[in-house]
Amino acid sequence: MARYLEGIGRRKKSSARVRLYPEGEGLGSFTVNGKDVKEYFPRFGDFSILNGPLEDAGFTGQMDVTVQVKGGGTTGQRDAVRLGLARALVMHEEELRGKMREEGHLTRDPRVKERKKPGLKRARKAPTYTKR
Secondary structure (H helix, E strand, O other): OOEEEEEEEEEOOOEEEEEEEEEOOOOOOEEEEOEEHHOOOOOOHHHHOHHHHHHHHHHOOOOEEEEEEEEEOOOHHHHHHHHHHHHHHHHHHHHHHHHHHHHOOOOOOOOOOOOOOOOOOOOOOOOOOOOO
């Protein structure tokens, strides 16, 4: 079993465990839940957001990446993977921390869905007012 670095990323209800293999045999393979990354995240632009930390660090195609992600939707999972990947890269090379922080890859997005309040239809939407 090859040595790896691990980073955990979270966003909304999603949680991603990213493993980075610096001495990988797959020559830059990127798998998410056992599937190729472009198969798991087929939307246009998702791969460029996911690959952002690797591109900014200059490691595109040099490391194998495996991801286990669960919970939430597509956008939450994508951002969780990005954060986990950035954290794993910082563990690999500490001097990347400034660059990752500057590009916004290490910032955990704290926004989550607001809870529903009693008497309202959603978190803030009130039922239609009727005079009679």
